[in-house]
Amino acid sequence: MVMMVVFSVMFLISLIAVASNPSPYFAALGLMIGAGVGCGMLTQFGMTFLSMILFLIYLGGMLVVFAYSAALAAEPYPSAWGSLEVFSYVVGSLMLVVVMWMLLVNDFGAFDEIEGCVMSVRRYVGVSEMYNAGGYMLLVAGWVLLVALLVVLELTRGFGRGCLRAV
Amino acid sequence: MSPYILFVMLSSLGLGTTLTFTSSHWLLAWMGLEINTLAIIPLMTNKHHPRAVEAATKYFLTQAAAAAILLFASIYNAWYSGQWFIQDMSSPVSTLMTLAIAIKLGIAPMHFWLPEVMQGISISTGLILVTWQKLAPLALLMQISHNIKPELLIILGLMSTIIGGWGGLNQTQIRKIMAYSSIAHLGWIISILHFMPALAMINLFIYLIMTITMFMTFNLLNSPTINTLAMNWSKSPILAATSALALLSLGGLPPLTGFMPKWLIIQELTNQELAPTATLLALSALLSLFFYLRLSYSLSLTIMPNTHPQTLNWNMKTTTPLPLSLMMMMTLTMLPITPTIISLF
Amino acid sequence: MTHILFTISTAFMLGLTGLTFHRTHLLSALLCLEGMMLSLFIALAMWSTQNDMMIFSSSPLLLLALSACEAGLGLSLLVATSRTHGSDHLQNLNLLQC
Numbered sequence: 001m002v003m004m005v006v007f008s009v010m011f012l013i014s015l016i017a018v019a020s021n022p023s024p025y026f027a028a029l030g031l032m033i034g035a036g037v038g039c040g041m042l043t044q045f046g047m048t049f050l051s052m053i054l055f056l057i058y059l060g061g062m063l064v065v066f067a068y069s070a071a072l073a074a075e076p077y078p079s080a081w082g083s084l085e086v087f088s089y090v091v092g093s094l095m096l097v098v099v100m101w102m103l104l105v106n107d108f109g110a111f112d113e114i115e116g117c118v119m120s121v122r123r124y125v126g127v128s129e130m131y132n133a134g135g136y137m138l139l140v141a142g143w144v145l146l147v148a149l150l151v152v153l154e155l156t157r158g159f160g161r162g163c164l165r166a167v
Numbered sequence: 168m169s170p171y172i173l174f175v176m177l178s179s180l181g182l183g184t185t186l187t188f189t190s191s192h193w194l195l196a197w198m199g200l201e202i203n204t205l206a207i208i209p210l211m212t213n214k215h216h217p218r219a220v221e222a223a224t225k226y227f228l229t230q231a232a233a234a235a236i237l238l239f240a241s242i243y244n245a246w247y248s249g250q251w252f253i254q255d256m257s258s259p260v261s262t263l264m265t266l267a268i269a270i271k272l273g274i275a276p277m278h279f280w281l282p283e284v285m286q287g288i289s290i291s292t293g294l295i296l297v298t299w300q301k302l303a304p305l306a307l308l309m310q311i312s313h314n315i316k317p318e319l320l321i322i323l324g325l326m327s328t329i330i331g332g333w334g335g336l337n338q339t340q341i342r343k344i345m346a347y348s349s350i351a352h353l354g355w356i357i358s359i360l361h362f363m364p365a366l367a368m369i370n371l372f373i374y375l376i377m378t379i380t381m382f383m384t385f386n387l388l389n390s391p392t393i394n395t396l397a398m399n400w401s402k403s404p405i406l407a408a409t410s411a412l413a414l415l416s417l418g419g420l421p422p423l424t425g426f427m428p429k430w431l432i433i434q435e436l437t438n439q440e441l442a443p444t445a446t447l448l449a450l451s452a453l454l455s456l457f458f459y460l461r462l463s464y465s466l467s468l469t470i471m472p473n474t475h476p477q478t479l480n481w482n483m484k485t486t487t488p489l490p491l492s493l494m495m496m497m498t499l500t501m502l503p504i505t506p507t508i509i510s511l512f
Numbered sequence: 513m514t515h516i517l518f519t520i521s522t523a524f525m526l527g528l529t530g531l532t533f534h535r536t537h538l539l540s541a542l543l544c545l546e547g548m549m550l551s552l553f554i555a556l557a558m559w560s561t562q563n564d565m566m567i568f569s570s571s572p573l574l575l576l577a578l579s580a581c582e583a584g585l586g587l588s589l590l591v592a593t594s595r596t597h598g599s600d601h602l603q604n605l606n607l608l609q610c
Contacts, residue, residue: 021540054553
């Protein structure tokens with residue numbers, strides 16, 4: 001239970017780090033920590049397979065691309081959480097967290113509802129369910145991935161002017 | 168754009184909308200909306216000029232955020248009620264859901280993206296944007312309409328009609344005017360949605376016909392602003408005359424088709440003892456009517472009697488395409504068959 | 513349960529407010545969108561586990577596939593914007609206002 005609380009708090013902190021409008025490098029760093037902590041949350045509930053998928057996709061795939069784009073869209077004077085504007089956003093986000101806490105969490109005993117299922121692998125059956133019963137959804141998802149490939153190609157080619165980056 | 172890629176994108180647009188139509192599960196409905204967003208972006212940036220890229224970026228940001236809010240609301244609903252069916256929503260979640268769909272549709276307090284996106288893209292892509300892209304979110308909204316609070320829908324509808332009329336007054340660009348016209352018509356649709364969904368369907372049907380007519384006309388006349396409309400009588404005189412009437416039909420004047428949904432909606436709202444709402448809706452239609460009247464005035468009523476110094480458009484033979492003729496007929500003359508149309512829905 | 517729901521919905525709301533309030537870069541708006549999608553992924557996975565819905569445990573994968581498509585689309589728009597507008601600052605996207 002303690003690990004779950006720690007992971008939740010770290011997850012919220014990383015989302016605050018993303019949402020508080022720092023330079024994109026630091027925001028990508030925050031999202032990376034958030035994805036790692038999210039993997040931890042999922043393994044606490046026994047979803048090891050989904051956790052692995054999340055780790056592979058977010059850290060292995062997307063965040064590399066995001067880091068690359070952050071390098072492309074670089075700026076000379078990056079602002080981290082120490083600067084005044086970003087810090088005011090952090091304070092605003094913390095107030096949002098407090099408001100959500102007062103709205104959603106009624107009693108503090110609600111922590112106890114998390115049952116002790118630490119590291120028991122429960123839900124790997126879902127993958128075979130996806131291949132078995134969800135075949136058409138898999139087909140649609142594959143089609144969407146193909147369409148996304150074509151969309152990216154169409155969007156980024158054929159520019160007669162401009163440069164890749166200009167700071 | 169290569170025709171193969173165009174085919175893939177158009178068929179994906181069809182796939183997304185039909186997926187949302189046929190789904191009874193929120194996740195699949197969300198997937199359909201995402202496919203729609205994904206597939207229209209390259210159509211928007213068909214010509215890679217900065218305005219098109221900017222329009223595509225704005226469209227992407229609003230639509231992706233709206234789809235994420237939609238999925239969040241449905242997960243929240245599932246967390247409390249344990250099921251994912253579209254037609255069984257609990258009430259506070261359906262408010263959030265309605266607002267997310269309103270962002271996707273461009274209903275009034277969330278309408279700011281629509282005129283800017285319309286200004287950046289071509290007229291034919293704009294036709295897809297204000298007709299086909301509205302269908303999937305409206306289908307979702309109609310399925311949850313019995314669970315939404317009617318006050319919310321009426322407030323959204325009134326704000327859309329008033330802001331749609333008011334915002335269009337100041338515009339000289341045809342595409343922005345048509346975007347505000349779309350906002351105003353969607354206001355009419357959703358203000359009747361809770362009380363009589365069939366009437367909202369009729370209004371949507373008539374709106375689609377009139378909008379397709381107007382966009383095909385403007386595409387054919389190739390005029391992006393009001394002041395280029397005035398030279399179009401030499402290009403196609405019959406089209407100039409009938410499209411002026413079609414604009415008045417869009418504004419809802421009585422002998423034309425556009426009067427029918429407004430008439431029925433005002434009658435139904437009065438039956439529901441909402442006479443002040445109906446009065447406000449009718450008054451806000453006057454605001455829209457002003458800029459429709461201005462468009463039709465400069466389109467067909469400003470032929471100079473004397474020889475004027477400007478150069479005329481090159482008087483090639485303009486052939487009106489057959490779909491435009493059919494749509495124009497339906498835009499102008501469907502009021503007498505109102506009982507037949509009511510019995511259809 | 514309430515604790516998990518609080519974490520997920522607060523994370524989503526943080527991402528949403530970060531997206532809607534003033535962003536300097538298009539890239540950080542996209543990162544906020546990804547944060548929203550991350551919290552939705554975790555919410556779907558948690559929901560399917562908590563309610564013992566075995567068949568639903570494939571739904572986070574579908575969500576992940578679509579959000580990856582969305583991220584790719586957003587990044588290609590980032591490249592297109594920085595080509596046409598010179599940088600990825602959101603305040604440069606002002607050609608269409610009037």
